[in-house]
Amino acid sequence: MNLLMIIRVAFRALVRNKMRAALTMLGIIIGVSAVIAMVSIGQGAQQSVQEQIASIGTNLLFVSAGAQNVGGVRTGTGDTGTNTLTVEDLDAIKREVPSVSMVTPTVNTRSQLIFGSQNWNTQIQGVSEQYPDIRKWTVQDGSFFTDADVRTAGRVIVVGQTIADNLFPGTSAVGQTVRVKELPFRVVGVMARKGQDQQGRDQDDTAFAPYTTVQKKILGSPRVQVAYVSAISADATYTAQVQIGQLLRQRHKLGPQDADDFSVRNMSDIADAANQTNSIMTMLLASIASVSLLVGGIGIMNIMLVSVTERTREIGIRMAIGARSSAVRTQFLIESVVLSLTGGLIGVLLGLGVSLLIPSLLGWPTAVSTAAVIGSVIFSAAVGIFFGYYPARKAAALDPIDALRYE
Amino acid sequence: MQSTLEIQTQNVGVAPGVLSKVDEAPVVISLDHIHKTYTMGDVEVHALRGISLEIKQGEFVAIMGTSGSGKSTTMNIIGCLDRPTKGHYFLDGEDLSQLSKDQRADIRNKKLGFVFQGFNLLSRTSALENVELPMLYAGVETSERHRRSMAALAAVGLAGREKNHPNQLSGGQQQRVAIARSLVNDPALILADEPTGNLDSRTSVEVMEIFQRLNRERGMTLILVTHEPDIADYADRVVVFKDGKIKSDYRIESPRNAAEELKLLPAVDFEDDDDDSETVVNEVAEQKEA
Ligand SMILES: Nc1ncnc2c1ncn2[C@@H]1O[C@H](COP(=O)(O)OP(=O)(O)OP(=O)(O)O)[C@@H](O)[C@H]1O
Ligand SMILES: [Mg+2]
Numbered sequence: 001m002n003l004l005m006i007i008r009v010a011f012r013a014l015v016r017n018k019m020r021a022a023l024t025m026l027g028i029i030i031g032v033s034a035v036i037a038m039v040s041i042g043q044g045a046q047q048s049v050q051e052q053i054a055s056i057g058t059n060l061l062f063v064s065a066g067a068q069n070v071g072g073v074r075t076g077t078g079d080t081g082t083n084t085l086t087v088e089d090l091d092a093i094k095r096e097v098p099s100v101s102m103v104t105p106t107v108n109t110r111s112q113l114i115f116g117s118q119n120w121n122t123q124i125q126g127v128s129e130q131y132p133d134i135r136k137w138t139v140q141d142g143s144f145f146t147d148a149d150v151r152t153a154g155r156v157i158v159v160g161q162t163i164a165d166n167l168f169p170g171t172s173a174v175g176q177t178v179r180v181k182e183l184p185f186r187v188v189g190v191m192a193r194k195g196q197d198q199q200g201r202d203q204d205d206t207a208f209a210p211y212t213t214v215q216k217k218i219l220g221s222p223r224v225q226v227a228y229v230s231a232i233s234a235d236a237t238y239t240a241q242v243q244i245g246q247l248l249r250q251r252h253k254l255g256p257q258d259a260d261d262f263s264v265r266n267m268s269d270i271a272d273a274a275n276q277t278n279s280i281m282t283m284l285l286a287s288i289a290s291v292s293l294l295v296g297g298i299g300i301m302n303i304m305l306v307s308v309t310e311r312t313r314e315i316g317i318r319m320a321i322g323a324r325s326s327a328v329r330t331q332f333l334i335e336s337v338v339l340s341l342t343g344g345l346i347g348v349l350l351g352l353g354v355s356l357l358i359p360s361l362l363g364w365p366t367a368v369s370t371a372a373v374i375g376s377v378i379f380s381a382a383v384g385i386f387f388g389y390y391p392a393r394k395a396a397a398l399d400p401i402d403a404l405r406y407e
Numbered sequence: 408m409q410s411t412l413e414i415q416t417q418n419v420g421v422a423p424g425v426l427s428k429v430d431e432a433p434v435v436i437s438l439d440h441i442h443k444t445y446t447m448g449d450v451e452v453h454a455l456r457g458i459s460l461e462i463k464q465g466e467f468v469a470i471m472g473t474s475g476s477g478k479s480t481t482m483n484i485i486g487c488l489d490r491p492t493k494g495h496y497f498l499d500g501e502d503l504s505q506l507s508k509d510q511r512a513d514i515r516n517k518k519l520g521f522v523f524q525g526f527n528l529l530s531r532t533s534a535l536e537n538v539e540l541p542m543l544y545a546g547v548e549t550s551e552r553h554r555r556s557m558a559a560l561a562a563v564g565l566a567g568r569e570k571n572h573p574n575q576l577s578g579g580q581q582q583r584v585a586i587a588r589s590l591v592n593d594p595a596l597i598l599a600d601e602p603t604g605n606l607d608s609r610t611s612v613e614v615m616e617i618f619q620r621l622n623r624e625r626g627m628t629l630i631l632v633t634h635e636p637d638i639a640d641y642a643d644r645v646v647v648f649k650d651g652k653i654k655s656d657y658r659i660e661s662p663r664n665a666a667e668e669l670k671l672l673p674a675v676d677f678e679d680d681d682d683d684s685e686t687v688v689n690e691v692a693e694q695k696e697a
Pocket of ligand 1: 445447452454472473479480481
């Protein structure tokens with residue numbers, strides 16, 4: 001008797017008991033869909049980090065004041081207590097490091113923007129005119145401020161979409177005048193929408209002004225917290241990182257024993273850290289989910305054992321009319337694999353469905369992992385074989401006469 | 408049919424050779440001093456104590472005897488469901504006494520057909536699929552399987568009932584499905600252990616009519632166990648068991664003719680009736696009148 005026939009026999013047997021087959025599959029369905037959904041969430045998080053990094057640009061470097069804390073790679077670290085990074089340092093970097101193409105300091109502050117009777121509390125970043133190019137962030141309306149505005153510390157400001165939406169609903173922001181700390185600023189541009197960053201912060205809730213203006217007119221301090229540096233190419237990033245380090249050590253007159261009083265980090269350092277956290281989370285979630293796969297397998301074994309006992313007479317009949325033990329064993333094994341595999345496939349569909357719904361329901365990005373789909377299908381087949389083997393062997397070992405007599 | 412039917416042996420404990428001399432047909436089954444002993448704990452049950460028997464191709468043999476005399480045990484051995492403790496069993500000249508489990512399964516599949524008292528059909532499975540089952544295990548291809556099942560069901564008068572499940576068929580109809588199933592692999596021999604045990608007398612006659620037809624028209628060899636002398640009278644040879652031995656073995660000069668008897672019984676139309684429960688009721692009603 002060939003395998004195809006046995007598969008057919010197994011299918012017929014399962015179809016005869018649809019309700020039970022469906023309930024037995026439920027464990028596997030839940031297990032597989034949970035694994036797929038979990039992995040999708042993990043992959044989604046990972047992918048959004050990658051996308052952000054790609055959008056920021058892989059040739060981006062962060063130079064910040066103060067020593068880097070051990071193992072800590074957190075964006076926006078700028079030791080506000082130190083004045084170890086100056087505009088002159090940045091000018092030197094731009095001038096003397098050949099692998100660097102663009103530099104912008106950032107001096108951040110929070111302040112109230114007031115327009116007419118509206119006001120909006122937001123982050124104001126003091127940057128250079130090169131900021132949009134470095135961050136690969138385009139201006140949607142108007143234009144970014146110019147190097148002349150930076151030199152003259154002009155009272156010009158570029159706002160993010162969130163600010164534009166809230167302060168100037170229905171009207172164009174460009175050309176309007178807002179007040180920051182009682183000083184009037186002219187809005188020259190509105191940035192394109194950027195969305196949330198990987199920490200879930202709204203990047204569009206930011207306004208940009210020349211760093212000179214922020215330093216002199218808002219903060220009253222020449223301090224620079226963080227600088228963004230763009231290397232000439234992605235390949236030159238590492239060279240640039242090393243050369244900036246050497247230049248700053250030299251300019252800060254640090255001896256060989258002294259630790260850096262600044263830090264230079266690249267995007268992949270930051271990405272790696274984020275990805276590592278994500279992978280650990282994904283693994284953890286997926287392994288919790290796969291426990292339910294195991295429980296599903298035990299459910300299959302239980303039902304198959306019940307089924308063998310219940311169908312003793314059927315087994316006797318099959319043997320009497322010429323089924324070999326191996327055919328009976330294969331039939332029950334296939335029934336169990338069909339149960340787990342069908343459950344697995346339904347689970348895959350359900351998992352995919354859930355993965356598609358999660359972004360709109362919970363606002364988390366998801367990315368379906370082909371490996372997880374293939375893996376859980378294979379795993380569910382393996383569950384069927386593993387947990388179906390014992391019941392199948394039990395069925396095959398029955399004696400036809402005893403089985404026929406079984407009431 | 409057998410040309411020498413008139414020669415009859417009524418001797419008690421006749422040697423198997425005596426019968427074979429009178430018949431030219433080849434021997435299908437030969438049991439040679441078969442013993443079967445069951446051991447239950449310390450107790451030994453001697454179910455068979457030296458059975459020797461020859462059955463030729465085309466014979467219709469009824470096995471009778473008191474309960475516990477070893478009829479079913481013998482049928483199980485002939486049916487390759489069980490092995491003798493001692494002695495030899497030849498089917499078509501091949502010694503089957505010591506075959507492996509798989510070899511016996513293959514013999515059951517290809518050379519033997521079974522009809523049981525309790526029908527033993529797969530429940531929640533259509534008549535057609537039940538009949539197809541032995542061919543599934545024989546690896547017969549789909550279209551051939553279908554063709555042969557339809558033909559077998561038609562041969563037992565169940566054309567049009569292919570889709571019915573056992574619980575939608577009367578006892579007699581179920582037994583006819585079982586007979587169709589036993590036929591499909593064209594076995595050398597059909598074994599029926601009390602096939603009419605669960606049937607009323609009219610239905611029994613119908614089943615016997617099918618057996619007689621298979622025997623006479625197709626030359627099928629049949630062995631049938633029964634408690635009822637009436638049923639044994641349809642066979643052309645009777646073997647009587649007692650205490651695990653053969654007590655007597657004789658031919659029936661003029662067996663009853665089930666087809667003739669059915670003509671005399673009031674007709675019950677099965678095929679044009681779609682309602683099974685009604686059919687059964689009709690049958691019972693007819694029976695009471697008779
Ligand atoms: N599996 C078994 N274990 C122990 N003893 C058995 C077994 N099967 C049958 N026997 C014994 O063997 C003897 C013959 O049994 P068997 O079933 O062949 O009788 P039978 O002639 O078919 O009777 P009946 O007409 O009641 O069906 C009986 O004494 C029975 O108790
Ligand atoms: Mg019996």
